[in-house]
Amino acid sequence: MESNANLNLQRSVRATEATLVYHTVKHHESFNSLDCTAPLCKSIYPDSKIAKDVTCSRSKAEAILKNVLGPFAQENMLKEVSKIRYLSVSTDSSNHGAIKLFPVLIQYFNPEKGGIQVKLLELQALPNETAETISTYIHTILTDKNLLDKLIAFSADNTNTNFGGRERSGTNSVYSRLKSATQNDDMVGVGCIAHIFSNSVHHAIESLPICVDSIVMQMHNHFASFTVRTEALKKVCSELEIDFKRMLSHSKTRWLSLYPAIERILQMYEPLKSYFLSLSYPARTLQMFFENDFSECYLWLLHSFMSIYQSRIKHAETADISVNEVIDQCSQVVENINERLEQNFCPMKVTEILRRLSEARRDEVEDFKQNMRRIGDPAAEQSATWSSYGNSSTMNPIGSPQKGAPQVMKVEEGMASISVSARIPEFWREMPRLWFAQFEATIAPQKQGDECRFQLVVSKLNREALQQVADIIYSPPETNKYQVLKERLLQVYEESPERQFQRLVGELDLGTQKPSQLLRRMKELARNSKASDETVKNLWITRLPVPVKTVLAASQDQQVDNLAAIADKVMENMQPITGETAARSIQLKRQTDQGRLAKAEPS
Known part of the structure; x- marks a missing residue:
């Protein structure tokens, strides 16, 4: 019984020592700390036989890790893998x-x-x-x-x-x-997606007329180790009733450091401006920066732009991110930037400052607005061209395509397709040939391969269109996938020449369109139905209001495109009948009719 008790005690002591080593490694502590841990445990637990026998200095801990825990962890991992x-x-x-x-x-x-x-x-x-x-x-x-x-x-x-x-x-x-x-x-x-995003931000910064990195570092260094300067800035903050905050440093190798540093300058912008412009001999770079009324605009614009990247970089640096999430992060960044460029997005704070400056410096404000796009274009291009990933959804265990599955697009094409996807609209069933013309013009600069073009088109089809090409998607041909898919969609959705001529002759009306818009639509239908230009011109004129026809008949220039421009101007000068005008006319007519009835009634 005594030998069994001693054996159990020895096992408990060994388990305790192994646990101490594991705890030290897991929490990234130094093995030197174990030199005092064992004696400390004996003092804390004087009645414990296990603590009394534990001897786990740094040398023994290293041996336990190398010869016991390490091999054991490797063995378990390989079994799992x-x-x-x-x-x-x-x-x-x-x-x-x-x-x-x-x-x-x-x-x-x-x-x-x-x-x-x-x-x-x-x-x-x-x-x-x-x-x-x-x-x-x-x-x-x-x-x-x-x-x-x-x-x-x-x-x-x-x-x-x-x-x-x-x-x-x-x-x-x-x-x-x-x-x-x-x-x-x-x-x-x-x-490294974090590196790509960081480089994209710096490409945008290089397009600005101010050197943001240098400004951030100069401001930090000016106050970093100078108590007198810091106290002077605190005094300015107190006078302006703004909470004092220390300037933050930035390093190009620390991808997340620039955004909070810029944010801190913006929080302290008024005190910093007052402080530096009050100095007798300020640094020339900082003096020019604060004397420029547009400097704050550039910082706010950059701050808004960098917010797109900041959260993505944080997510990319997490331990358990997958390649699919990386691709999704790239896609979101490129789409967000493209949306801002298309919408001419301007942060609210920048809009307020520009409105304040617009009266006295209108030309400079307009130049600033035109240059705002420069911050997004280089960043979007950098993100798209460097973020090249493939689609592994059809991979089998050894990494080659599964038999019968669509060929995986080449790695170089993966992210490029994401960058253009946001600029391609959903498939137009009513104008399929025109949609393909726009599609091919959009992807032309990227020189996408057959597989990539095929997948891009599929991604733009709705449920009804997918049903029409389901057999091609499930069993695509070995070559010319895109062309086969295109021909099927044109066959299903493009109207026959006879049907287009029928619409040209009897179904198109001016409605709320401009005359020139109606003419272009009629020309599109006539292109496939082979109607002559003179026929299109005569059909177009018959659909115009009488006042417009009268003006066109008196025109010496009978070239149809010039007539369309004249018709547009005439229509613009004609008084439109709005819903309010029509309602007022009806009400007046009713009042007149009621008056007539009242007079006609016998007294």
Whole structure:
């Protein structure tokens, strides 16, 4: 009995020591802390036999981690990964003096563990960071652990070594070498989206006439270690009844630091302006910045624009984000920027300042409004061209397309399709050929492939249109998918020449259109029905009001487009009969009729 008690005590002591080591590693504490932890436990728990026998200094803790906990965790992880269907691998170098450490992380989905899992597979020092060295390192690790056939995605930062540049061309990057090693041309390549978003913001900043990075750093450095200057600013804040806040620093390698720094300047803008312009010898850059009445406008504009990226960068830096979420974040950013550009969006604060300046400086205000677009165009282009991802929804466990599934679009096309998708309207069933003309003009600069064009068109079809092409979607041809889909949609929805001529002759009216708009619609119908220009002209004139016909008949210029311009002007000068005018006329007629009836009645 005594030997069993001693054995149980020894097991409890070992379990306690292993738990202490695990707790230290999990919370990123130093092993040096364990030198005093064991003696501390003995003092806190003097009656505990387990605490009395625990001896877990830093040397012993390191041995427990390397020889017990580490191998045990690796064994459990490999058992778990052996049951999953596919995974992605990530790596990046970390310099520790002259040593370059390369951790290899794997990410996979395990519903039994609650979703996405991220595990450290290996950590080694490499002699250099060439594409050949890194790809061989990853390939060897995955092969040794029987995981190579599960690899469908590679994630790293956006260097040429990892991806071969923005176009991801060539055969000497880590990404291209892994695709070759796995014989999977459809492997998804995921760059650092936070880095892409940060670069997009800086592309926008470079388009501004002020150097925002320099302004932020100069303001911070001016007050950072100078008590007298800080106290002077506090005094200005007190006079203006604004709460004092310290200036924030910014570093280009800290992607989330610029937005709060700009926000802090805006919160303190009036005190800062008063302070710097009151100095006898202020820094010339800061003096020019605060003397420019449009500087605050630029900061508010940039602040509003950066808010789109700030939340996305935070989300991208979470531990369990998936590639699908990354693609979704890219899509939302590009769509939001494009929507702002299309709507000529202007933040409310900027609108207030411009309204205040517009009376005295109208020309400069107009120039500012025209230049506002410059902040969005370069950022949208940067986000779209660098965010190149594939669609892995049809991947099988080894990363190649499933048999019978649509071919996965090339990686270079993935994000480019997202950038143009927001500018393509839903399919026009009443004007299918015109819709395809606009569609092809929109995607022409991106030089999209057949698969990408096919998927873009499918994404713009409603339920009824999808039913008409369901057989093509389920079983697309090997080649010319887009052309086959286009021809089917034109066959179903485009009216025959006979039907178009029938509409041209008998169904079109002016209604609320301008005469020129009616003429263009009639020309469109006549194009396929092969009606002559003279026929279209005569049919068009018969649908115009009599006053307009009279003016056109007296015109010496009988060219139909010129007649349409004249008809538009005549219609603009004609008094329209509004609903209010018609109601007033009816009421007057009723009053007149009632008066006549009253006179006609016998007394």
